[in-house]
Amino acid sequence: MTTDATGTTGGTTATDEAAAAATVTDRTVTDEAVASLAGTADPRLRELLAGLIRHVHAFARETRLTQQEWEKAVTFLTRTGQTCTGTRQEFILLSDVLGLSMLVETINGDRAAGATESTVLGPFHMTESPVRELGADIDLVGGGEPCVVGGRVLSRDGTPLPGAVIDVWQADGDGFYDVQRPDVQPPGNGRGLFTADADGRFRFRTCVPSPYPIPTDGPVGDLLRATGRHPYRPAHIHFIASAEGHVPVTTHIFVAGSEHLDSDAVFAVKPSLVQDFARTDDPSLAAEFGVANPFRYARFDLVLERS
Ligand code: BEZ
Ligand code: FE
DSSP states (O other): OOBOTTOEETTEEHHHHHHHHHHHHHHHHHHHHHHTTTTOSSHHHHHHHHHHHHHHHHHHHHHTOOHHHHHHHHHHHHHHHHHOBTTBOHHHHHHHHTTHHHHHHHHHOOOOTTSOOOOOOOTTOOSOOOBOOTTOBOOSSOOSOEEEEEEEEEETTSOBOTTOEEEEEOOOTTSOOGGGOTTTSOTTTTEEEEEOOTTSEEEEEEEOOOOEEOOOSSHHHHHHHHTTOOOEEOSEEEEEEEOTTBOOEEEEEEETTOTTTTSOTTOOOOGGGEEOOEEEOOHHHHHHHTOOSSEEEEEOOEEEOBO
16 A cells, blocks of 8 residues: 555545544444353353443443543442442442342333232342241331231232241331341341241231431442432332242332332332331220230232242
């Protein structure tokens, strides 16, 4: 190839060639990165990584991501990892506030009509719930508004599921989980593992949960502040219900009328999961449940799909 004094090569300038080369590199790095996965033995891993590369590259192109912004993102993710401990999962929290947890849950939690809908697991199901007798109080500290929660675990055709296991966890009346305040709450506070009786019934005592802020003292809190978002979740109790021959469900019940039902920081509210925690002073119910009047009573069934 010949180049004249003006830098023209066969009708194109050196500048044109440099621009074309840069553009080609910009285009082909994605294909090269995807092609580098050719030796991946697990086809699903290959599919996931190829999708990740394509989408992340498309994101960088679309937003014209700068070097400084890339470095900031790396620092943010590094801090997210460094904030994780045995009792804190900042990456799940990040996934939660970006709506990714709820999206994955929705893609995979497609339930047949009538089955209890699922929602996010959240980052606080990290210790084993203590086995408790039906009717036991999971509020080991007291001080909150007393409440009875109960119902049945049923198959979708209405058949009760005796022996179903119901794992429950909730924040205390101040909005903290036991693992967040080990100096104030004993381990297992707000948690219980119950086995449904011969009629599929379950029941426990607790305090009415309060809305609470997700942890904001780490990088996820910085993200919420930078985007002007509040950190609150509406009042709820977590459940995982499982029974032989059925698909387990990970879900919450939300307290009807709670603040933030329409702006959950992690997008996890589904209308079917909002339940009345009715105030009652019925003497026969109080005697049956062994609680003093008045108290709040939430009654609902957990309905599982056959596997
Ligand atoms: C929770 O409900 O425990 C929770 C869920 C997502 C993020 C933070 C907390
Ligand atoms: Fe929670």
